[in-house]
Amino acid sequence: MVAEVGQFALILAFLLALTQAAAPLAGAHRGDLTLMALGRAAALMQAGFVALAFICLAVSYVACDFSVALVAQHANTAQPLAYRIAASWGSHEGSMLLWALILAIYGGAVARFGGTLRETLQARVLGVQGLVGAAFLGFLIFTSNPFLRLDPAPVEGVELNPLLQDPGLVSHPPLLYLGYVGFSVAFAFAVAALLEGRVDAAWARWVRPWVLAAWIPLTCGITLGSLWAYYELGWGGWWFWDPVENASLMPWLLGTALLHSALVLERRGALPSWTILLAILTFSLSLVGTFLVRSGILTSVHAFAVDPERGIWILGIIGLFTGAALILYAWRAPALQSGALFAPLSREAGITLNNLFLTVMCAVVFLGTFSPVFIELAGGDKISVGPPYYVRTFAPLAVPLLALVVFGPMLNWKRDAWPALKSRLAIPAAAAGAVALAVLAFGGWKSLVATAAISLSAWLLAGSAAIPLRRWWAGRASLGRTIRTTPPGVIGLSMAHAGLGLLLLGVAGVTAWQQDKVTTMQPGQSVAFAGRTIALQSLELVDGPNYQARQARFAVGGRFGSHELVGERRAYATSQTTEAAVHVTPLGNLYVSVGDPQDGGIVVRMWSHPLIMWIWTGGFLMAAGGLVSLSDRRLRLGAPARAPARVSQPVPAVAE
Amino acid sequence: MRRLAFIAPVALLALVLAGFGLGLRRDPSILPSMLIGKPLPAFALPAVRPGDAGLSSQALAGRPALLNVFASTCGPCLIEHPLLLRLKAEGVMVAGIDWKEPGAQGAAWLAQNGDPYVLAGNDPDGRAGIDLGVSGTPETFVLDRRGRVRYRQVGAITPEVWRATIQPLLARLEAES
Numbered sequence: 098m099v100a101e102v103g104q105f106a107l108i109l110a111f112l113l114a115l116t117q118a119a120a121p122l123a124g125a126h127r128g129d130l131t132l133m134a135l136g137r138a139a140a141l142m143q144a145g146f147v148a149l150a151f152i153c154l155a156v157s158y159v160a161c162d163f164s165v166a167l168v169a170q171h172a173n174t175a176q177p178l179a180y181r182i183a184a185s186w187g188s189h190e191g192s193m194l195l196w197a198l199i200l201a202i203y204g205g206a207v208a209r210f211g212g213t214l215r216e217t218l219q220a221r222v223l224g225v226q227g228l229v230g231a232a233f234l235g236f237l238i239f240t241s242n243p244f245l246r247l248d249p250a251p252v253e254g255v256e257l258n259p260l261l262q263d264p265g266l267v268s269h270p271p272l273l274y275l276g277y278v279g280f281s282v283a284f285a286f287a288v289a290a291l292l293e294g295r296v297d298a299a300w301a302r303w304v305r306p307w308v309l310a311a312w313i314p315l316t317c318g319i320t321l322g323s324l325w326a327y328y329e330l331g332w333g334g335w336w337f338w339d340p341v342e343n344a345s346l347m348p349w350l351l352g353t354a355l356l357h358s359a360l361v362l363e364r365r366g367a368l369p370s371w372t373i374l375l376a377i378l379t380f381s382l383s384l385v386g387t388f389l390v391r392s393g394i395l396t397s398v399h400a401f402a403v404d405p406e407r408g409i410w411i412l413g414i415i416g417l418f419t420g421a422a423l424i425l426y427a428w429r430a431p432a433l434q435s436g437a438l439f440a441p442l443s444r445e446a447g448i449t450l451n452n453l454f455l456t457v458m459c460a461v462v463f464l465g466t467f468s469p470v471f472i473e474l475a476g477g478d479k480i481s482v483g484p485p486y487y488v489r490t491f492a493p494l495a496v497p498l499l500a501l502v503v504f505g506p507m508l509n510w511k512r513d514a515w516p517a518l519k520s521r522l523a524i525p526a527a528a529a530g531a532v533a534l535a536v537l538a539f540g541g542w543k544s545l546v547a548t549a550a551i552s553l554s555a556w557l558l559a560g561s562a563a564i565p566l567r568r569w570w571a572g573r574a575s576l577g578r579t580i581r582t583t584p585p586g587v588i589g590l591s592m593a594h595a596g597l598g599l600l601l602l603g604v605a606g607v608t609a610w611q612q613d614k615v616t617t618m619q620p621g622q623s624v625a626f627a628g629r630t631i632a633l634q635s636l637e638l639v640d641g642p643n644y645q646a647r648q649a650r651f652a653v654g655g656r657f658g659s660h661e662l663v664g665e666r667r668a669y670a671t672s673q674t675t676e677a678a679v680h681v682t683p684l685g686n687l688y689v690s691v692g693d694p695q696d697g698g699i700v701v702r703m704w705s706h707p708l709i710m711w712i713w714t715g716g717f718l719m720a721a722g723g724l725v726s727l728s729d730r731r732l733r734l735g736a737p738a739r740a741p742a743r744v745s746q747p748v749p750a751v752a753e
Numbered sequence: 754m755r756r757l758a759f760i761a762p763v764a765l766l767a768l769v770l771a772g773f774g775l776g777l778r779r780d781p782s783i784l785p786s787m788l789i790g791k792p793l794p795a796f797a798l799p800a801v802r803p804g805d806a807g808l809s810s811q812a813l814a815g816r817p818a819l820l821n822v823f824a825s826t827c828g829p830c831l832i833e834h835p836l837l838l839r840l841k842a843e844g845v846m847v848a849g850i851d852w853k854e855p856g857a858q859g860a861a862w863l864a865q866n867g868d869p870y871v872l873a874g875n876d877p878d879g880r881a882g883i884d885l886g887v888s889g890t891p892e893t894f895v896l897d898r899r900g901r902v903r904y905r906q907v908g909a910i911t912p913e914v915w916r917a918t919i920q921p922l923l924a925r926l927e928a929e930s
Contacts, residue, residue, distance in 0.1 A: 370759070374762060377762075378762075381766075388773070409774075412770065412773055412774060415770070416766075416770050419766055420763065420766060420767075420770075423762045423763040423766055424763055426759060426762065426763075427756075427759045427760045427762070427763050430759050431755065431756055431759050467769075467772070467776075470772055470773070470776035471772055471776075473776075474772055474775055474776060
């Protein structure tokens, strides 16, 4: 029964999405207020029905209704409740339904909270969103129906991929999707602006909170995914340049560029057509990310539920929307006003440079990710590029960009002068120099690269702190009032840039000073590693709810303090996973992963990861900075900005 | 000129989409062998089955053959086992290499599950396996009558692979002179 309700809700949502696409677009064209109002109602109702369908699927999972094919394939009664719920989006069909749900929620939010938008612009945004929604709901209903029944129903279901049974993975896909799908709003705004033939500061002010609302969960999602890979995949790495990781990084890079260029457009009316192009491409890359995971075009540890047939569909959706948007762009964008002029040394120029770097970095990742496809098509061999490619191409672009990050917020809009700028940069430069000397004294000449990276990170941290501090210093006469009246946007900017500094600190530490060791250990044996002594105390088999684990207990002593570590190798019915034992401190992590038994003992691999936790701290700090900025928009704009704040509510809970 | 800059994104997109569309047809999990079209590297392996002649690369020339790499510890090998048994009964030249284990283990496994091999050799340390580029068991090489490698199957020969790829290839090789 429940599955049929879900099925009907999905079909109704599809019809409503078609209405949402047709009515407001026609209404905006003809200036018909009734049709535009119909679009708003359709968007809200569509959100309601997709939510109902999703709830029906979740209920089927919770109730272990194995007569629903999807449930039988991804859940069994031994699976804990939380993972049965998470299995709702662990499968292809379920994750596409989640995609459609988030899209519908964003659409509903535009309808409900977009009241201060120009009426025709809101209608066109809703219309474009309705088109995207109809495409995805059609994809669901016609090729990957989540509510198909099995007859006869099996007595027991097949378990969800054990790698996915992890708290990190419960929240990782929804966050990524919030980000991916969130960029659909920016896309809809871009297409609507092209249809209207009007891109101005007001447009940028409306679109910025939506971009931010997508960027925050995407940042959190990527950070969380990296954290998950670190402790679950048992390789001890934090970023693998895997195609699917890259797929989330590409929209993030362009989304970050969009965030900055929309700022220029809002403040100075410059870069209009570039901002539109970025908004289109960011969403296209989000679609490409979905395509990559679902089509099996590249091999990846993350490519779950792969099917080339569905790949064609998603490719068609990408082609349709990106193609139509870019053709519209080629046709309408040249007629857009080309915007205000600015001096070579100005904040606009700084942000243009930032955009240039981010776009080229994104292109580099794109080429690296898809090189196997294109090289083979060009008649070459099966080659895929690995981390060495990215070290040689991505890092040389990232370092100057990071150095430039401090300049941007210090520059004045329109034009600036060198002497004034130099005096503003004196304190961060001094901090970076002092840190460089300190690291050299500690690590010696051998760690020259690490020294450079850590002093760059100090430059970023000091430069970010300087933004609010300079403001407070200038208003020190009435400090309390100055602090109270500092716009959250300034604090958010400072936090996000400081997050980059922390991230760099972690990357530098772990890249320069990482150590690892593989050995076979018997109970009672101990080894010396990275200034610690690690003793294997016991080795036993324990039973989990739906797995059996070989559990190893270690006692760790040494100059980093003594503590206990427990690592597991879990055997599920169908596969094995590694639960690494990780001891986390601000100075560095000790990471021990347990392998297979050998010679009466067990294979143990250990890593020392100095400063690594700052990578994720930095990522979450960036997201938190975005959140603070978003609260600023709410104060200044009233109604339209409440919506994004609402959609991104899951974020703070995860960020903690 | 300025107009061109605005058309460039659409043109680029068309190229990328064409690439993706063609790319979908390829299977990234296929590992082609470096040996395709080349003669089998020379090897002479001791017997798996007691009192047997063993397996040498020369013995495989003369007619199309399947060279199957197996081990007693290999679960998926049992999937293709019935197929190999049937092929032997139909008169196909099926040769086996017992990979990375003592021959006695392989012999016991064959005695228990049935023996599909006309010729069988033992490669206890995996030396011959390295020359062949074996990545694991099961793996199967299809050889033509001149002893050249024509196809490499990584993993078990499922009924689909047999029907779609190996059976037609063997028929073609039989027809070749």
